[in-house]
């Protein structure tokens with residue numbers, strides 16, 4: 352059941368999308384002084400080595416974060432254009448975990464979130480991670496922050512565990528839901544969790560990452576989230592980033608080659624009003640920089 356390890360995928364194009372959106376939303380929400388509760392229902396190990404065995408084996412960061420960082424700004428779209436602020440903020444934030452010019456460490460969502468909250472004692476960050484090894488690594492990584500009561504690691508099911516914390520006392524919350532979708536039931540559990548969460552706390556900001564792959568459950572997930580948000584009368588934003596075709600191909604020996612993950616999406620309920628504009632510029636550049644074939648694309652759709 353638990354074969355997924357984020358260490359193989361850290362810094363890939365899906366992380367570029369997910370972490371750019373996460374940072375843009377959190378930057379906006381931390382402009383207010385009121386305490387904020389942040390929940391990461393599927394936290395992972397927290398920190399990853401891009402020069403370690405996992406990342407080297409998959410090479411996924413080379414087609415994601417590392418590709419983006421090595422594209423000079425002028426190649427982003429046209430010779431006169433700088434990197435979009437949201438993309439630059441993502442790159443600068445990841446770079447702040449490394450020595451200048453080095454890109455060995457990739458911070459996962461728990462560390463990116465903590466980075467933005469760290470000067471705010473009143474905020475709380477709850478991290479759920481069910482995999483025993485990753486939960487232990489995460490707890491060890493978090494311990495080094497000496498963050499005290501501000502950050503908690505819970506080795507629990509994040510879909511279920513969220514319930515007991517909503518609504519938060521401050522009435523301000525951001526929830527990141529980033530499952531691995533290695534089991535089919537994850538798709539239905541995301542919708543069930545979101546349905547319950549909106550009943551408990553309709554004004555929270557919810558971010559759901561999902562893969563765009565040729566599988567009915569994956570195809571239906573954003574549609575179901577749109578229906579849910581519309582039914583509850585909540586505004587939503589759906590951002591997608593495609594880097595290559597999803598079609599199967601054949602190699603020189605005639606063997607079928609699966610394309611790997613071609614695209615993914617971030618569905619945000621109750622997004623900041625500035626998000627659509629900032630992501631439209633950022634994802635246009637990201638799609639150009641990370642394109643693996645002519646099927647590269649992005650979309651930022653809003654509703655509600």
Ligand code: SAM
Nearest residue numbers: 357393394395459460480481482508509529531
């Ligand atoms: N959010 C992380 C980031 O952006 O750095 C990556 C998370 S990874 C995609 C998904 C994680 O969820 C894996 O580490 C997996 O072990 C964990 N996981 C799987 N099912 C879970 C569950 N029901 N509750 C909590 N964690 C779970």
